[in-house]
Amino acid sequence: xxxxxxxxxxxxxxxxxxxxxxxxxxxxxxxxxxxxxxxxxxxxxxxxxxxxxxxxxxxxxxxxxxxxxxxxxxxxxxxxxxxxxxxxxxxxxxxxxxxxxxxxxxxxxxxxxxxxxxxxxxxxxxxxxxxxxxxxxxxxxxxxxxxxxxxxxxxxxxxxxxxxxxxxxxxxxxxxxxxxxxxxxxxxxxxxxxxxxxxxxxxxxxxxxxxxxxxxxxxxxxxxxxxxxxxxxxxxxxxxxxxxxxxxxxxxxxxxxxxxxxxxxxxxxxxxxxxxxxxxxxxxxxxxxxxxxxxxxxxxxxxxxxxxxxxxxxxxxxxxxxxxxxxxxxxxxxxxxxxxxxxxxxxxxxxxxxxxxxxxxxxxxxxxxxxxxxxxxxxxxxxxxxxxxxxxxxxxxxxxxxxxxxxxxxxxxxxxxxxxxxxxxxxxxxxxxxxxxxxxxxxxxxxxxxxxxxxxxxxxxxxxxxxxxxxxxxxxxxxxxxxxxxxxxxxxxxxxxxxxxxxxxxxxxxxxxxxxxxxxxxxxxxxxxxxxxxxxxxxxxxxxxxxxxxxxxxxxxxxxxxxxxxxxxxxxxxxxxxxxxxxxxxxxx
Amino acid sequence: xxxxxxxxxxxxxxxxxxxxxxxxxxxxxxxxxxxxxxxxxxxxxxxxxxxxxxxxxxxxxxxxxxxxxxxxxxxxxxxxxxxxxxxxxxxxxxxxxxxxxxxxxxxxxxxxxxxxxxxxxxxxxxxxxxxxxxxxxxxxxxxxxxxxxxxxxxxxxxx
Numbered sequence: 001x002x003x004x005x006x007x008x009x010x011x012x013x014x015x016x017x018x019x020x021x022x023x024x025x026x027x028x029x030x031x032x033x034x035x036x037x038x039x040x041x042x043x044x045x046x047x048x049x050x051x052x053x054x055x056x057x058x059x060x061x062x063x064x065x066x067x068x069x070x071x072x073x074x075x076x077x078x079x080x081x082x083x084x085x086x087x088x089x090x091x092x093x094x095x096x097x098x099x100x101x102x103x104x105x106x107x108x109x110x111x112x113x114x115x116x117x118x119x120x121x122x123x124x125x126x127x128x129x130x131x132x133x134x135x136x137x138x139x140x141x142x143x144x145x146x147x148x149x150x151x152x153x154x155x156x157x158x159x160x161x162x163x164x165x166x167x168x169x170x171x172x173x174x175x176x177x178x179x180x181x182x183x184x185x186x187x188x189x190x191x192x193x194x195x196x197x198x199x200x201x202x203x204x205x206x207x208x209x210x211x212x213x214x215x216x217x218x219x220x221x222x223x224x225x226x227x228x229x230x231x232x233x234x235x236x237x238x239x240x241x242x243x244x245x246x247x248x249x250x251x252x253x254x255x256x257x258x259x260x261x262x263x264x265x266x267x268x269x270x271x272x273x274x275x276x277x278x279x280x281x282x283x284x285x286x287x288x289x290x291x292x293x294x295x296x297x298x299x300x301x302x303x304x305x306x307x308x309x310x311x312x313x314x315x316x317x318x319x320x321x322x323x324x325x326x327x328x329x330x331x332x333x334x335x336x337x338x339x340x341x342x343x344x345x346x347x348x349x350x351x352x353x354x355x356x357x358x359x360x361x362x363x364x365x366x367x368x369x370x371x372x373x374x375x376x377x378x379x380x381x382x383x384x385x386x387x388x389x390x391x392x393x394x395x396x397x398x399x400x401x402x403x404x405x406x407x408x409x410x411x412x413x414x415x416x417x418x419x420x421x422x423x424x425x426x427x428x429x430x431x432x433x434x435x436x437x438x439x440x441x442x443x444x445x446x447x448x449x450x451x452x453x454x455x456x457x458x459x460x461x462x463x464x465x466x467x468x469x470x471x472x473x474x475x476x477x478x479x480x481x482x483x484x485x486x487x488x489x490x491x492x493x494x495x496x497x498x499x500x501x502x503x504x505x506x507x508x509x510x511x512x513x514x515x516x517x518x519x520x521x522x523x524x525x526x527x528x529x530x531x532x533x534x535x536x537x538x539x540x541x542x543x544x545x546x547x548x549x550x551x552x553x554x555x556x557x558x559x560x561x562x563x564x565x566x567x568x569x570x571x572x573x574x575x576x577x578x579x580x581x582x583x584x585x586x587x588x589x
Numbered sequence: 590x591x592x593x594x595x596x597x598x599x600x601x602x603x604x605x606x607x608x609x610x611x612x613x614x615x616x617x618x619x620x621x622x623x624x625x626x627x628x629x630x631x632x633x634x635x636x637x638x639x640x641x642x643x644x645x646x647x648x649x650x651x652x653x654x655x656x657x658x659x660x661x662x663x664x665x666x667x668x669x670x671x672x673x674x675x676x677x678x679x680x681x682x683x684x685x686x687x688x689x690x691x692x693x694x695x696x697x698x699x700x701x702x703x704x705x706x707x708x709x710x711x712x713x714x715x716x717x718x719x720x721x722x723x724x725x726x727x728x729x730x731x732x733x734x735x736x737x738x739x740x741x742x743x744x745x746x747x748x
Contacts, residue, residue, distance in 0.1 A: 342663075349621070349664060352684065356600065356619045359687045363598050363613045373598075377687060384686070 024195035031188035038181040052101040059094040236500035243493030250486040275461035296440040348387035355380030602681040648678035
């Protein structure tokens with residue numbers, strides 16, 4: 001029940017109330033119907049019957065009168081015929097009323113009563129006929145009066161008695177019905193009063209609690225709405241501000257676009273310059289290719305020259321070896337001389353020994369050997385001298401051999417060193433030349449590549465040019481878009497303004513709702529600041545209008561730019577032609 | 590032996606760097622290095638035996654004996670000495686000359702504490718700047734040497 005919707009709740013609450021009223025209504029209706037049935041019965045049954053009976057009684061009385069007139073004297077025949085006619089007519093009338101009575105539903109004693117009446121009537125009719133017969137037979141006055149007065153009077157009495165009885169019965173029945181109806185009415189009144197009291201009380205209670213809870217909830221909702229309206233007003237203000245910012249942004253964007261267009265033109269000029277440079281580079285690369293080919297030829301001839309140097313070196317080594325061999329043969333000769341000197345030394349040694357032995361012998365000879373001793377000494381001296389000489393010779397030989405060998409060795413080592421060095425150098429030179437050749441080859445390859453790349457650069461430059469063209473178009477589109485943006489921002493500012501208005505309207509509605517919910521006495525408590533903001537927004541409006549006014553000229557500027565552009569851009573970029581080589585802008589790059 | 594007479598002749602020879610001299614009369618003859626037959630179980634300075642014209646003579650290395658490092662050269666020679674009972678071959682580095690020093694050129698034996706060192710040096714001859722040691726070979730070759738020599742002599746006799 002708590003989670004049920006308000007609609008369901010209300011439907012159920014009022015359904016309960018309606019059910020209650022329906023039940024009470026049905027009860028009342030039933031009572032009414034009861035009363036009505038009584039009433040209908042009285043009006044449609046008892047009353048017509050009573051009427052009919054009364055009529056019957058009247059007609060009967062009239063018929064009795066006419067019967068009595070039959071026997072009256074002094075009547076003309078015409079009057080008598082009229083009287084008889086009247087009698088017949090009243091008798092017919094009676095039968096008509098009798099039939100009428102029979103047409104009503106009969107119940108209880110009525111049937112028997114009616115049978116009695118019919119019996120009396122038939123009797124009466126018989127007496128009338130008897131009277132009429134008697135009259136026509138011109139019976140005596142007394143006989144006639146006897147019939148009429150005696151017979152009819154008895155019938156008349158019985159008849160009247162019966163009629164009165166019937167009327168009494170009818171009245172009693174009607175009275176009973178009326179009493180019944182009165183009781184019913186009283187009961188219904190009590191029931192209605194109770195229903196009124198209970199219904200009003202319960203409706204009051206339900207209404208109180210339901211309205212209390214509903215008001216509480218509505219109050220919360222209304223407060224929420226109030227806050228929302230507040231927020232909405234703030235948001236509207238923000239939106240207005242944003243619209244303003246967006247408008248400014250659009251303006252800046254437009255300016256930036258203009259700058260971009262200028263830059264783009266510069267880029268275009270650069271691209272053209274690039275293409276030119278690529279062409280020039282192509283020429284340079286061709287030239288350098290030629291130079292490299294020449295250089296490669298030079299390197300080849302250098303390699304040949306180095307090879308020749310190498311063979312010359314080998315020749316030198318060969319010559320060196322030959323001269324060394326010759327020197328060695330000289331050394332051999334010197335060695336041989338040395339050997340011979342050794343023999344001399346040997347002889348000197350032997351001679352010396354001999355001289356010593358001679359001295360010994362001379363010493364042993366004493367005085368006689370003195371002269372011989374001198375000779376021996378002289379021989380020894382000579383031997384020593386020749387030994388010294390021989391030693392000197394051998395020293396000289398040794399020295400010369402040593403020197404020759406040393407010289408040969410030194411020369412050999414030096415020459416070898418030089419040759420090795422030369423070979424190394426030659427090898428290095430050859431290697432260097434070979435590397436040089438390789439480098440030249442690589443350079444040729446690279447120059448070829450450079451040429452290809454330069455070609456690619458040229459192609460790329462043209463593509464770039466196309467790209468720049470497309471960018472230009474895109475810029476134009478962007479321009480349009482910026483225009484649209486400015487318009488959209490304007491519109492959004494207006495919308496924000498409208499939104500602020502609607503927020504105030506909402507606030508008013510909320511206030512109205514609060515009044516509805518809480519009554520007139522309650523102050524809706526609309527925060528004054530919202531109204532202030534509203535008024536602020538109103539104050540801001542002229543400013544916004546000013547911004548809009550500042551935006552609009554930008555569009556106009558674009559429009560002007562589109563009209564003027566060629567001229568102004570040519571001034572900036574240099575008429576779309578390639579800038580000169582000494583253009584200061586290139587030096588920066 | 591006329592050791593003290595004037596102008597006695599000496600044969601000077603070299604052992605290592607030093608120069609020595611012995612009286613010329615002790616010398617029998619000088620020869621080049623001959624074939625030497627080594628004898629086992631003899632002192633290291635005893636080089637062996639040589640055949641000198643049919644006569645077996647012991648050969649000693651005076652350098653080894655005197656503790657001087659021996660060297661081999663073409664001038665090495667053997668001095669055959671006539672030490673009174675026996676003849677000996679003494680190997681020297683080289684034979685230099687026959688000298689006959691004056692009286693004033695001779696000095697007495699040096700005064701050293703080592704008796705053995707001073708024993709075999711008889712005189713010192715100052716030849717110009719150089720000093721030549723005049724030695725007594727018999728003393729320079731000590732008793733053991735004689736024994737060795739006599740042993741060799743005995744062996745010779747036995748043969």
